[in-house]
Amino acid sequence: MGKLNFLIPGCGCFSRKEKSRGAGVDTQDDDVVREIEYMKTCGSNAHAVVVQNLKKNYGSHETVRGISFHVDYSQIFGLLGVNGSGKTSTFSVLTGQSDITSGNVYINNQTVASVRSGASRVGYCPQFDTIAEELTGETILYLFGRLSGISEGHVSFFVNCILDGLDLKAYAKNSISTYSGGCKRRLSLAVSLIGGPDILLLDEPTAGVDPQAKRLIWEVLRIVQKNNTAIILTSHSMEEIDLLCTNLAIMIAGKFRCYGSPQHIKNKYGSGYSVMFKVNSNTNVTQMIENFLHTFKNSRVVIQEAHQISLEIPKDCSVSWHRLFSTCEKYIEKYKLDDYFLGQTTLEQIFNDFSTNEVNTKDFRLRLN
Incomplete structure (x- = not known):
């Protein structure tokens, strides 16, 4: 694992609950309000990632309804939400794949347009593997290494470090089409790491990965975090979020319903x-x-x-x-x-409470209409 130091810049218990503990879907959590107020006066260079009152609409439909948060270097921020909560739309904006309806997003003191153009040092692991399966894993990493600006004389060293760190060396010269789902997931993460990014955006990086490989990925992410990288992570694994994240937010119906460290949220809503x-x-x-x-x-x-x-x-x-x-x-x-x-009380129980509140509120509104 020590070989990943090249990334340094310059070098529970299940419960059937009778009642819900989470705040209602229209309730503004005081920690969320405090973050909104702080971000109103926050400069674009105050943190590695700065998001100010972000809104995203698709036609008349509001998917992201004014969220604010920040992430510092050497921190991991967890973005949680059920399907349809606005989490994917938020990530789409952060990665420059989708335009902002209103609000501001700065990554490494640059707008998301800079992320899209490749001007900002950002690594991205998408939710679904999009790598060309005709090529070998080694070739893909060489390609992205050169595209990220690593010189021809050094790219081989970086590629070998990544392959070793994610236990992919044995498959490096094989066609990606022969890889298992877990190997493809690790290769997608490897691609996001190859340039030694300052900011890392990870959309469910351990989805479909076996427990042993999952813990390997967690170990790699901890090393990357310590090497002064800011990480934004989405995951359906509450264990993963609890173990890795410095702060997190639970997103329901386009808004944040809670904000803070995993322990703070468990203490507050447990x-x-x-x-x-x-x-x-x-x-x-x-x-x-x-x-x-x-x-x-x-x-x-x-x-x-x-x-x-x-x-x-x-x-x-x-x-x-x-x-x-x-x-x-x-x-x-x-x-x-x-x-x-x-x-x-586990994060999973709290997350399920918030999710249940969203479903119950939607049902109530449908009955009113």
């Missing part, structure tokens, strides 16, 4: 704690549940199956990690449990 007990034929399940519900008031059972009991514990000043762990440890012996899992 319902509290979740616990999962692995039970067996020796476990007195009824007594255990009654005891737990008595110990932690207002907690509730969300899953009760033959070998698994899951409960949610709401936020409460009397509930602490220490108290929860102590209780679970006692239950291991008292109720002869196989194991237990204790955690906080």
